[in-house]
Amino acid sequence: MLINPKLLKALELIEEISPGSYIVGGFIRDHFINRSHIADVDVAVAGNGFSLARQISDRLGDEASFAPLDEINGCGRLVFNSPDHEIMDITTLKAPTIDEDLSRRDFTINAIAVRVSDFICSGLELLIDPLNGLQDIKHGHIRACSDNAFSDDPLRIFRAYRFTTQLGFSIEAKSLLLMEQAVQGLSEISGERIRDELYLILAEPNSFGTLIAMEELGAITLLFPELKRMKGASQNRFHDLDVWNHSLKVVEKIEFLINNLESFFPEHKDRILNYLRHEICPGRNRPWLVKLAGLFHDSGKPLTSTVDSIGNIHFYGHEKVSRQIIENSIVKLKMSNRESEFVLKLVGSHMRLSSLTVSEPSRKFLFRVSDRFQEDIIGMSLIFIADLRSSCGPARKQSHMDNALIGVKTLFDYFFELPGEPVAPLVNGNDIITYFNISPGPQIGYVLKRIREKQALGEIASRQDALHEARRIIERLEPGTSSQ
Numbered sequence: 001m002l003i004n005p006k007l008l009k010a011l012e013l014i015e016e017i018s019p020g021s022y023i024v025g026g027f028i029r030d031h032f033i034n035r036s037h038i039a040d041v042d043v044a045v046a047g048n049g050f051s052l053a054r055q056i057s058d059r060l061g062d063e064a065s066f067a068p069l070d071e072i073n074g075c076g077r078l079v080f081n082s083p084d085h086e087i088m089d090i091t092t093l094k095a096p097t098i099d100e101d102l103s104r105r106d107f108t109i110n111a112i113a114v115r116v117s118d119f120i121c122s123g124l125e126l127l128i129d130p131l132n133g134l135q136d137i138k139h140g141h142i143r144a145c146s147d148n149a150f151s152d153d154p155l156r157i158f159r160a161y162r163f164t165t166q167l168g169f170s171i172e173a174k175s176l177l178l179m180e181q182a183v184q185g186l187s188e189i190s191g192e193r194i195r196d197e198l199y200l201i202l203a204e205p206n207s208f209g210t211l212i213a214m215e216e217l218g219a220i221t222l223l224f225p226e227l228k229r230m231k232g233a234s235q236n237r238f239h240d241l242d243v244w245n246h247s248l249k250v251v252e253k254i255e256f257l258i259n260n261l262e263s264f265f266p267e268h269k270d271r272i273l274n275y276l277r278h279e280i281c282p283g284r285n286r287p288w289l290v291k292l293a294g295l296f297h298d299s300g301k302p303l304t305s306t307v308d309s310i311g312n313i314h315f316y317g318h319e320k321v322s323r324q325i326i327e328n329s330i331v332k333l334k335m336s337n338r339e340s341e342f343v344l345k346l347v348g349s350h351m352r353l354s355s356l357t358v359s360e361p362s363r364k365f366l367f368r369v370s371d372r373f374q375e376d377i378i379g380m381s382l383i384f385i386a387d388l389r390s391s392c393g394p395a396r397k398q399s400h401m402d403n404a405l406i407g408v409k410t411l412f413d414y415f416f417e418l419p420g421e422p423v424a425p426l427v428n429g430n431d432i433i434t435y436f437n438i439s440p441g442p443q444i445g446y447v448l449k450r451i452r453e454k455q456a457l458g459e460i461a462s463r464q465d466a467l468h469e470a471r472r473i474i475e476r477l478e479p480g481t482s483s484q
Helices: 005-017 026-032 049-063 098-103 116-122 133-139 156-167 173-188 191-202 208-216 219-223 225-230 243-259 266-277 287-296 318-330 337-348 363-389 398-416 429-436 442-456 463-477
Strands: 022-024 040-045 064-070 075-080 087-092 113-115 279-281
Touching: 005 040, 005 049, 005 075, 005 087, 005 116, 022 026, 022 098, 022 116, 026 040, 026 133, 040 049, 049 064, 049 075, 049 087, 113 116, 156 173, 156 191, 156 208, 156 219, 173 219, 191 287, 208 219, 208 243, 219 225, 225 243, 225 318, 243 287, 243 363, 266 363, 266 398, 279 337, 287 318, 287 337, 287 363, 318 337, 337 363, 363 398, 363 442, 429 442, 429 463, 442 463
Parallel strands: 040 087
Antiparallel strands: 022 040, 022 113, 064 075, 075 087
């Protein structure tokens, strides 16, 4: 099998310094399921894995850098200086023997090992497989290594579902029963660990079915109890599903859109993909956040539901309440500030494009949306289209769908054709304050924003025009404002 020469050199150093070490877990699993690229190697050593990782890093010099993972439990990481940034995690054996160490791991498909010395000489010919993990790989089964696997670490429930998504495997019956018995323990898991696993699940292109399976155990609403009230919550005539199932379907449609960009937005496919692939914080990009926003986008509906005199259901202001709900929920996940701001923006503004279902966007609309949301009009648009395609009640018309798609394409055309550099402003805040003899305040920003809009739309083109427009706006805001 092919392995980066730098990783092989690190293995040779490990064998030299700590003979009797083992390659374990995902590296072996991925080889036997023919995953196209293997970039991560886990090594279990008899000594202190943290210290050994640092020592190996020193010996490798510029070829790899050391990343501390868990000094207390003896785990360090090597990040290799290569195009694929391969990593090697070096951990202390958790038991006196390799067989016992493997029995304490999560799933049998990850409980296969090979001595480092044997691997260097003959690859994966001399495997150690006490729990028949190779058979489970062959049959596509996810099976717990022990009856205590999930009670020892309930986060393994999320890992089991992640592997169903990533590998297409199924969870065997006894393990599923053990998961059900341990699911309440998820409430004790740290937000960071939940976030990392949830990211790995939602980052997969087809995670919708996994969310449904997770909630069959009650895992989603256990973590986010605010979502429980969505189940069975009635909707208006634009919908055929309750709020919960509609929101799940929105996640499904978001994935469908992302997986089929060529069919929906062929001219802008590459730009949209670049936007989605961009790491909004190190190691995590945008698709999981768009899906999370899709799941929460209508969470405020049960709290804002009203019925008018003729029996029509309304949800006035539900997007604001939904934003408050997810704001409270994502605190648990310890998201970065940029991730939090992004999700809140998508949920709080998911109704912003709704006029596109019935009318063409005006140039003023295109400017205002583009100016306010910038490239995040992409995330907004994906949720908007997915929301419509998940609303199939008797009041929903095909024309709504058609108009919305045309409107979003028009919005993309407008935004992507904007010049890279902003147009130089005709006036600034000091000009307004001095010329009109008014005090600094929020109205100055409002005036400048409206002037910038007029300038972008080609309605004003000179400083004189800008000052004339400023006077008109100020007099409307504050009648009788004097000027020099």
